[in-house]
Amino acid sequence: MELQELIEKYPDSNLMAYIKACKSGEITIGKELMLQLDLIMDDFNNEDITVDFSDADKRIRFIEKECKHSEAPHAGKPFILELFQKAFVEAIYAFKIYDEEVGRLVRKYNEILFLVSRKNGKTPLISALCLAEFFSGDLGTKILCSSNDYDQADLAFQAIDAMREQSKKLEKCTRKNIKGIYFGNPRHVKKKGKFSYANKGNIRKISAKTGAKEGKNIRVGMSDEIHEMKDDAAVMPIRQALSTQDDPIYFELTTEGFVNDGYLDHRLHDARMVLKGELDRPRWLIWLYTQDSETEVWQDKESWVKSNPGIGIIKKKSFLAGMIDEAKTNMQTRAFVLSKDFNLKQNNSNAAFSPELYTCSETFDPSVLQGCMAIGGVDLAMSIDLASARLMVMRPNDRKKYFIQQYFIPEDKLSAKDDGKDYKEWSRQGLITVSPGAANDFDKITDWFVNTVNQYSLRVFKIGYDDALAKYWLKSMSEIFDDVDQVCMTRIAQKREVLSAPFSLLESDLRNKLIVTNNNPIDEWCLSNLAIDMDKRGLILPCKAGGKAEKKIDGAATIINCEAVYLQNSSEFNAYVNS
Template sequence: MKMTGNIKYNEHIDYYFRHVESGHIVASKEVKQLVAYLKKKLDDEKDLIHIDHEEIEKAIKSIEKYFPFRLIPWQKFITAFVVGMTYKKDGSLVFNEFFLMMGRGAGKNGFIAALSFYLISRQKIRNYDVAIVATSEKQAKTSFMDVWEALDSHWRKLEKKFRRTLKVIGFKKTKSKLEYFTNNAKTKDGLRPGCIIFDEVHAYEDEENIKVFTSALGKVPRARRFYITTDGNIRGGFLDQMKEEAKMVLNGEIKGSRLFPFICKLDDPEEVHDFSKWEKANPSIMYFPHLKLEMETEYRNMEHRKSAKLEFMTKRMNIPSQDAYDLVAEWEKILAATKHKFPEFKRSACIGSIDYSDTQDFAVVGLYFKLGKKKYFKQHTFINHKSLL
């Protein structure tokens, strides 16, 4: 992938910018916003930011040398911002948080494994440990094992540089290591990481465990956080918080943020019926023909399998499906209703109750509080507007 003409920012950054803006890369609204946001930032701060083109190329070549794949445009684009962009004044990272949300099968685990390999071995920062965290051991091991297998394929050449077990991979020269942890790992208290990767953050109901891990950052320079995920079914959890923060960053509502939000999703649920729009949710689909074939098969199954539709829309298209017969109200309306709170009952014990037959009928919810010796019941009745049609 060689540029023609002058390079304004970087070969891989310019390529991605140009192809998104021209429509050659079919991108989500959020990715288009990101391109505009990044261009403005790079232009406004051009005298403050240093782009290390050699480091970017070194990272890409190293990854492609040892991993069984070549990086595709979106991966090279993100790599440039991860490894090659610092502020001239203090050498700090322009972006130190990366939120990557894309459809299942896009290769985000393989990509994050490749970046982990670079960070512990080619970055040349001593004791720059990388921790991969997930809510299950199986998921936490996914990217770790990708690195392990890449090393295994070249072990005769690399055994003098690395040490490895099925729990830890270490680079001898920098004394940096890669480990994986489950969400409730007891060993996390002694962490001194340079980078923490949270895998499938849609499974986190809140930020509490994430805070425990990130509180260990700052002991080595150039700390990074990665949040990689598809969408999920937990509403109001950590993922929704990240999506809201990303929206505010892209809209310019948060100044000085170092969050890089790369959100791939359909702009509208109806776009699922247009195969040419699937690239919005999965930026790798044009490079993975077997993935495209599997997704087409799943799409056809949606017609007669309700569970397949929910899974496909949520995990493949990053549009959580909402069925009128499953929900009392759409999530946006539920979220809006929470703005009306009862401050007098803050921290009081509460029993919640709901009584409804189906969403085509009345639905009643109630909150039962005890405050001192008095008892209170807050009740509300809903009528689904669709039942009036």
């Protein structure tokens, strides 16, 4: 049957109403969700599938009648489902197939992947569905809330418990302890029946770090924020625990994340193959709220609803607009917003900076820096690789940061063509110092610092270094640059907590044209290869674009080391600069 015929056949169906609105353009959705809706249209027309809305209606009524929100600004208010939420619930429960092994009709969809941007109510919705299953499902229904860590698993569990506590009817026949939620209440004892101690169903929580995940027997499983999982170690025991049930249900709910080649990446790869008809997983419901492109995020505010179905109702449009404005000028914010607010995966295959940011044609005569204050940075490489050293010099009453730099390479590496670059030509231009043999001679790096400082009478404030390979070199540099009053050599730990802020400062300085590399082509190459690896806290670790070894970032690393020293000592350093 065509869409209009189905609408007439199921006039009270929220799912049909949603499909009609999406098909007509009244509701805007992405191409991936539209593919799933097309598959659902096939379900409606499949003679082997029974369409029955009674289970869905039962759960919708339960949620709207018994469940209340527990968090501001809706705390204490009834959980009234929006059309997109009701359509989702009906898609899960309305389609039944005959299971010969069980000998009766069961739900067609027993696995659900629900991808939606943050703050669109995904955890409360699935938590409410789990609570509905606990009361509306079979006797002895056991439910397990899981996530990559215990705190996240506890969020779903606490959401379920908060809704249970706010309903007098639900609270009256259940109890909670440190292990979970159970039927039977010592204050209101029922001797028999579904809501008595005789019902051994329960709701419990577990994380990827919890031991003894094997051997459980559950009917409903819920894995929250699966984007944080590196592999399937946390979810497979839960999926296996469903294997004894006649009509199990397994929810995976998440936003996009930052783990590269992780569990979610593999699940989405398979899911997209299913949606395109390239992989047969008929019992998997794939409900993806995604954008069709990154471009539309910047150019079309009306497209934001594709990944944010609750925008204007659950999630504030003004908040999202503010985040977009900030993301336009901040790479760290941009990566986080695109991933978490628009479900656009951000990974280290993408360069951090656009060419207009890292291309710097401004030149200067280093002699104009005579007597100025400098911060040093170094990135060492012992074997056949590139090393970088630089001085970041600032002049009085001038915000610009002027760089004098030198690169170092072993002779055995000189003929290599990393990323098509010609190290021999750069060495002929004096941009690279060559060490005999297969390893960099760190004494040459020391000599460069000494000679450059003396040539321009620079005052060295501090020199930032990564302590990898630095033990011998640090000793020789300390003997030259440290004195009794000041420790000049400063370790810059190469971890997110240390490098995130300097990276953001570098981006800001590039955007404001404050970085002057004297048109150094190796600096520009290194900056073009710079990417970021972001974690769930929004902290970043600079890395090579695509993880490719030939894409060198040593020069960018030394700039960031200089920025790190500057951030840690900006007041003192600026006082010296202007003294």
